Amino acid sequence: MGNKAVTLRELEYEYARLREKAYAERDERARAAYAAVPRLKEIDDERRFAAFSLGERLYRANDPERERAAVAENIARLNEEENAILAMHRLEPDFLKPRYRCALCSDTGYVGGAEKTMCRCMQVRLAEGRFEKSHIHPGERFETFRDDIYTDEAQKKNSLRARRLCEDYAEAFPHNEPKSLLLMGNSGLGKSFLLNCIANRVYERGHGVYKLTAYTLIETVMQSIRSVNPKPDFLAPELLIIDDLGTEQMIKNITAETLFSIVNERQTAGRATLVATNLSREKLMDFYGERLYSRLIAPRHCAILKLEGKNLHIALR
Numbered sequence: 406m407g408n409k410a411v412t413l414r415e416l417e418y419e420y421a422r423l424r425e426k427a428y429a430e431r432d433e434r435a436r437a438a439y440a441a442v443p444r445l446k447e448i449d450d451e452r453r454f455a456a457f458s459l460g461e462r463l464y465r466a467n468d469p470e471r472e473r474a475a476v477a478e479n480i481a482r483l484n485e486e487e488n489a490i491l492a493m494h495r496l497e498p499d500f501l502k503p504r505y506r507c508a509l510c511s512d513t514g515y516v517g518g519a520e521k522t523m524c525r526c527m528q529v530r531l532a533e534g535r536f537e538k539s540h541i542h543p544g545e546r547f548e549t550f551r552d553d554i555y556t557d558e559a560q561k562k563n564s565l566r567a568r569r570l571c572e573d574y575a576e577a578f579p580h581n582e583p584k585s586l587l588l589m590g591n592s593g594l595g596k597s598f599l600l601n602c603i604a605n606r607v608y609e610r611g612h613g614v615y616k617l618t619a620y621t622l623i624e625t626v627m628q629s630i631r632s633v634n635p636k637p638d639f640l641a642p643e644l645l646i647i648d649d650l651g652t653e654q655m656i657k658n659i660t661a662e663t664l665f666s667i668v669n670e671r672q673t674a675g676r677a678t679l680v681a682t683n684l685s686r687e688k689l690m691d692f693y694g695e696r697l698y699s700r701l702i703a704p705r706h707c708a709i710l711k712l713e714g715k716n717l718h719i720a721l722r
């Protein structure tokens with residue numbers, strides 16, 4: 406979530422560090438397990454030896470296929486015994502394996518056999534770095550949320566409630582129902598602060614988050630239309646946050662259509678989008694038309710949190 410564009414090389418370096426960390430943590434767990442249950446160490450040694458000696462055995466064997474099958478069977482038996490011991494000691498089945506942040510690519514950043522393609526997780530990191538700035542304020546977090554700025558008791562209570570709802574959303578991510586969230590209300594009521602709190606929490610819980618203003622979004626799309634730059638993959642981030650909807654340039658056949666296609670594609674893919682706007686429902690309808698309006702307002706797609714000074718309207722289900 407750094408403030409500068411990330412290069413592929415930097416990302417590959419970051420992924421190598423991730424893998425090292427996963428291996429080191431695995432080794433630490435294994436040391437503890439082997440000390441407690443020496444048989445686990447023997448199983449690991451036997452399995453290594455079986456795999457290691459396979460080449461030579463195949464070379465000498467009269468029937469290499471039978472030899473291969475025998476070794477595979479031996480390894481399967483060892484795996485089974487290991488699983489049984491782990492279960493008996495109430496340890497997770499993956500206790501002796503590296504725990505990667507991304508199960509798809511084992512933190513290599515790439516998937517596929519001979520023809521490797523970039524894993525979704527690295528695409529997200531790259532997309533995050535493709536913009537100059539991620540626009541997520543690192544200091545604005547639930548932990549730094551202050552309610553003593555409100556002198557009015559009712560407003561203080563409402564802001565605390567809004568905070569709690571947003572924190573619940575961030576904690577439940579990505580299993581929220583409905584997936585998306587629309588934050589409405591005039592400026593000065595802390596919408597952007599809440600967006601940053603959610604962004605930081607969801608990111609720290611290990612999910613790809615991308616935040617930008619509607620203004621920057623449209624600017625970026627216009628730039629890529631004018632030049633050969635590829636359009637950022639707005640589908641890639643697990644959580645896309647669009648702040649300040651309504652402040653962007655209204656370009657005929659571009660603005661409403663672009664926003665609709667992003668929100669719609671993400672909804673179709675089951676991905677969450679968080680939108681904040683100062684606009685009223687009527688203005689949303691006016692500016693963007695029925696299609697985007699219904700995507701943002703429909704309760705099955707989007708929960709609505711409306712901050713209205715002393716009145717907090719909550720349609721979270």
Ligand SMILES: [Zn+2]
Nearest residue numbers: 507510524526
């Ligand atoms: Zn991955």
